[in-house]
Amino acid sequence: MTTSPPFASPVAWSDAGQHTDIWSDLCQTLLPPYINTCRWFAGKARQQTGLQMRAVMPLLIDAESGKVAYLTILTVSYADGNPESYLLPLSFVSDRATKERTFGVADVPDKGRIGEVQLAGKAGLLIDAIYDERFRNALFNAIYDNQTMAMPEGQIRFQRGQGLDEGDRSLPSRVLPVDSSNSAMTFGDKYFMKLYRKLFRETNPEVDMVAFLTDVGQFTHIPAFGGSFVWERDGIADVTLGMVQRMVPNDKDSWGQTGDYLNDFLYAVPQRLFTIREDVFEKAELLGRRTGEMHNALYNPTASADFAPEPFTDEYRTFIINRFESLLEQRYTLLIDRYTELDPLAQRLAWVFMEAREMIEAFINDFRTRPLGSLRTRIHGDYHLGQVLATDTDFVIIDFEGEPESSITDRKIKHSPLKDVAGMIRSYHYAVSAKLFNSAETEDLDPAYLQRVSDRWFHLIRDTYLDAYFDTFGSPHPLFRNNNEINFLLLIYLLEKAVYELGYEISYRPSWVKIPLKGIIDVVTEIEKIRLSDGVTLSPDIPMLQKGLLR
Incomplete structure (x- = not known):
């Protein structure tokens, strides 16, 4: 007291x-x-x-x-x-x-x-x-009954979703004892209610996404949408206050599961053995399919303007380029300021990255003018292994709020689904790199050897994931005009993601800087291949990638 x-x-x-x-x-x-x-x-x-x-x-x-x-x-x-x-x-x-x-x-x-x-x-x-059960029950029952309550200013509209079953109007509830940016409550150990604490002057993207995927897209590999409640006012944007979803039994997220699978691989590396269990490939393949199914569910040409697919407009390209150029400038400055704090491998990678600046800028500029026939839709927006729960036999995708550092408006911008794919690919790269470079079992091994081994694991898993992902769409598909555009856009989003990651690692985990830097160098290597096969688009005056610095 x-x-x-x-x-x-x-x-x-x-x-x-x-x-x-x-x-x-x-x-x-x-x-x-x-x-x-x-x-x-x-x-x-x-x-x-x-x-x-x-x-x-x-x-x-x-x-x-x-x-x-x-x-x-x-x-x-x-x-x-x-x-x-x-x-x-x-x-x-x-x-x-x-x-x-x-x-x-x-x-x-x-x-x-x-x-x-x-x-x-x-x-x-x-x-x-939230600690008063009567209050919790009043919220849940209002959603169950699809109530609309007049308020001194506007009204609160409670919307019931398809994930809330008949007969579940009154259920015992409790507050989950976790501290986070929102508050979490459960009802009958069957439903999960998230009360949004920090509010924004528009609807929450997570509620929009979960409701659309459940009620329109019929996508079953998310916690189903049970309902939401929104503060509505005439002439002013609606404010989302809370959402209900089905609870999903799970063992851990896919980051933890992938880490467990990597243990066998890790223990074999010092013996110079390369071993990957078959079920690791099966899980990567399954996750690729589920990702493709999610994006198929979000592709709906007859949907409302909020979800209908759109082309690559000049406005969108400018948004991506401005964001990218700002990130690059910040990251180059950080690298210069913190260079002496990096380990030798990270320093060599940093040099290659800095020497490749002209090539990266030319590639970004190419994005401004290159004809693109692929389409953009709403996407997850913060997609990685930690956002996928592993059940006994499958996966459930969670947390559709979008990139935490972005504004609510920016989180609703439509992108190519390949932006999500790039996020998952980067997550797999992090999983193997963090395991091999930060474990006691490998601390005495040559970093160059560890890099080669981690690259082999990553490329096999990445290709397995990508093959399964594209198999879910069939060919051709309106989201992806052709393979050339797929490769080009995937490189754009992979580069943006790795450059974004670099800022966090420089500031908070200098020993991990080599992970996003290696991701950047891999992308720039692919950009150079485009340069060599498309000399008209990229200037011949731009120097070649200085990979000799890595020796």
Whole structure:
């Protein structure tokens, strides 16, 4: 229990929604110190200048007694940068309720307790409402019933999805004891509800994607869409507040599973044996098929504008090129600043990368003008082995929120599905490289030998994955005009992904810098092959790749 003095107001909790002064007072007293203890609050490291209550929306949680909780939206202002909005549901637990054991303080963990309050002479505790089972059930049942609730501003629309079964209206619930950027609750150990804490002025891409894949694409290898709830206001973009999905039994994600499979390979390397179990190929092949099926489900020429396929427009090309050029400039600067901190192999790779700058820039410029007949669709956007759960016999793809560092608008931009494919290929490269270069079993081995061995494993698994992926589409397919465009676009996205990865490794894991650098050099090697076969497109004045620096 907090040691701060009780917060007092003559207003009863059930009437608080109509009194702005109580919310203003809470924003000055109990709420700021509380949200700064919460894992989901991203502004802890920034200088905060104010907390305001943007909206207060009542939710009836007990029809018999008339008890309510409030979905409140807080706006946090900062000395620098834009303000942020957060969802904080609030409930009141009276001392009387605690004594009667209907629902009491003992049921609320410390991290859910905001502070002592006294409202209309009634003492109790203000809590985060996710720890009030009545609140959780009210949300879930509203989704089950497809309710729409009028609010002081706009309305909350609860939408039920095909993944929520009949007869599951009221289920026991609990809060998952994990700290993350959102809050997670389960219902009947059958459904998973994610409450989005940091809010954006448009619908969440994850909800859009999961709903489309389940209800339109009929793609079964994701946790099925059970429903969502959205704050709607006339003339203003809708705000997604939460989503329900089916729970999926799983052993681990595919990163962990791939790491387990790599152990056998790792133990054989010091004996100069090259061994890959057949089921490793089978898993890579299966994941390639599931990835292709996901992209097939997202390809829908008759879909609404949000999901209909589009061509490679000048606007899109400019967006990619501007992002790419900014990344390159940042990464070259970082490499120069941190060069002396790198190990010898990473230094040699860095030199080749820096010497290849003109070739990379010419390749990017080629993307600006090259005719492309392939199409773009919505994609996963942050696709890697950690986003795929491994069940006993199959895979389930999760987490469709998109690239964490991108804006919500940018996460909804349509790309070639090959951007997802590039992400998975890079993930496989990370898996084998991290295992071989960071294990005690191989620390005394020649880095050049480890590089050759890891390359062989990676190329075999990559090709297995790609062959299975393209087999799911058939040929020709509108998403991919021809093999030349496939190769060209895959190189664009592989290069962008590896350059993106490089920034993180330089800043936080210098010993891993060689992994994205090797990925970059592999791509530039393929670019050089294009140069040699397409001298009209790439200038003959650009120097050849200086791979001799790697010796």
